[in-house]
Amino acid sequence: MSQSMYRILVINPGSTSTKIGVFHNEVPLFEETIRHNQEELAPFETINDQYDFRKQKIVELLHREGINLSKIDAVCARGGLLRPIEGGTYTVNDAMLEDLKVGYAGQHASNLGGIIAHHIAQSLNIKAYIVDPVVVDELSDLARVSGLPGIERTSIFHALNQKAVARRYAKTVHKKYEDLNLIIAHMGGGITVGAHNHGKVVDVNNGLHGDGPFSPERAGTVPAGDLVRICFSGEYYREEVMKMLIGQGGLYGHLGTNDAVKVTEMIRQGNEKARLIFEAMSYGVAKEIGSASTVLKGKVDAILLTGGLAYGKELVADITERISWIADVSVYPGENELQALTEGALRVLRGEERAKKYPKEIEVNTNFSKRR
Numbered sequence: 241m242s243q244s245m246y247r248i249l250v251i252n253p254g255s256t257s258t259k260i261g262v263f264h265n266e267v268p269l270f271e272e273t274i275r276h277n278q279e280e281l282a283p284f285e286t287i288n289d290q291y292d293f294r295k296q297k298i299v300e301l302l303h304r305e306g307i308n309l310s311k312i313d314a315v316c317a318r319g320g321l322l323r324p325i326e327g328g329t330y331t332v333n334d335a336m337l338e339d340l341k342v343g344y345a346g347q348h349a350s351n352l353g354g355i356i357a358h359h360i361a362q363s364l365n366i367k368a369y370i371v372d373p374v375v376v377d378e379l380s381d382l383a384r385v386s387g388l389p390g391i392e393r394t395s396i397f398h399a400l401n402q403k404a405v406a407r408r409y410a411k412t413v414h415k416k417y418e419d420l421n422l423i424i425a426h427m428g429g430g431i432t433v434g435a436h437n438h439g440k441v442v443d444v445n446n447g448l449h450g451d452g453p454f455s456p457e458r459a460g461t462v463p464a465g466d467l468v469r470i471c472f473s474g475e476y477y478r479e480e481v482m483k484m485l486i487g488q489g490g491l492y493g494h495l496g497t498n499d500a501v502k503v504t505e506m507i508r509q510g511n512e513k514a515r516l517i518f519e520a521m522s523y524g525v526a527k528e529i530g531s532a533s534t535v536l537k538g539k540v541d542a543i544l545l546t547g548g549l550a551y552g553k554e555l556v557a558d559i560t561e562r563i564s565w566i567a568d569v570s571v572y573p574g575e576n577e578l579q580a581l582t583e584g585a586l587r588v589l590r591g592e593e594r595a596k597k598y599p600k601e602i603e604v605n606t607n608f609s610k611r612r
């Protein structure tokens with residue numbers, strides 16, 4: 241195995257931010273979060289339309305920080321709404337780029353990860369990778385069944401951060417991730433709660449397409465009959481309804497902001513509506529965790545709370561009060577995704593793992609773009 245030093249540029253587009261970093265092997269040389277408010281992103285019809293805007297922000301930042309791109313060995317990004325695949329590090333190839341551009345399984349900020357990584361890598365004549373994309377699918381057969389034939393439950397979640405945090409926790413208790421049963425709530429712009437059974441995420445809410453708790457900007461599960469009424473009211477185009485569910489639901493829909501820090505300030509200033517909505521969001525997360533505990537038949541080693549919202553002390557206290565009877569709760573504010581992306585790329589660069597090839601023609605019956 242080679243002992244070379246590698247310099248890696250990592251890119252993580254999230255719904256409300258683009259996080260970037262430059263790592264020298266496992267050591268971060270530079271990390272920064274570029275926040276995007278709703279007003280900035282509102283003019284873009286699709287996620288793909290945000291390509292120039294987000295790439296420009298990244299290039300400007302790297303330039304300002306004096307990062308010499310010619311010394312970079314690989315670019316690695318978070319991606320994307322691809323076909324359901326197993327976890328791991330994948331080389332960005334033409335088949336993947338095509339699926340990311342059309343949004344094979346829908347629109348998601350992380351679709352831009354692979355595309356931006358590819359273009360930067362191509363200009364430097366180096367390889368681009370993605371690691372543990374949001375479509376990592378380890379659901380049990382039971383978890384796939386919905387109450388409507390023809391609609392299958394699918395796995396779209398914060399796979400990269402949930403797995404990274406799980407491994408981090410496992411280290412602290414001197415166990416392997418594969419030896420533990422964990423419930424992990426990633427609480428960012430979107431919220432996903434995964435039931436991790438010995439290293440496999442056997443059930444998780446599809447945080448993107450209207451399943452689970454509402455979040456800063458996702459509607460989560462809403463009463464289906466009322467949603468059907470809205471869809472057939474003649475008042476909205478399909479894209480408008482999708483936007484309501486994905487970018488303009490949750491905190492944003494109720495309070496006009498997806499920023500939990502602002503909402504906390506509104507509450508401090510006595511805004512009772514803000515208090516109700518914010519508590520309802522914690523309540524929804526706690527309820528989803530309770531539900532995940534039944535998936536694991538109550539055998540839960542720990543519950544981990546992570547994502548940007550986990551910085552919020554009141555929110556964490558509120559959730560913990562409702563769930564601490566299930567298992568011990570540990571909090572990992574923010575996410576470890578840049579580090580996890582770097583480690584995924586390093587495993588390949590060091591020859592510890594082979595980069596997986598993204599499949600184009602595989603048997604899947606979860607083609608969301610055809611079904612919507």
Ligand SMILES: Nc1ncnc2c1ncn2[C@@H]1O[C@H](COP(=O)(O)OP(=O)(O)OP(=O)(O)O)[C@@H](O)[C@H]1O
Nearest residue numbers: 254255256257428429430499500501548549551552
């Ligand atoms: N210090 C803080 N206290 C409370 N909330 C915070 C804090 N910092 C960030 N947040 C909130 O966390 C949310 C964003 O989380 P995060 O940065 O994990 O999202 P993202 O990466 O854009 O999206 P996702 O995690 O869904 O991919 C926002 O509502 C933001 O206001």
Ligand SMILES: CCCC(=O)O
Nearest residue numbers: 374397398430447448
């Ligand atoms: C990562 C998928 C869930 C979301 O973005 O809401």
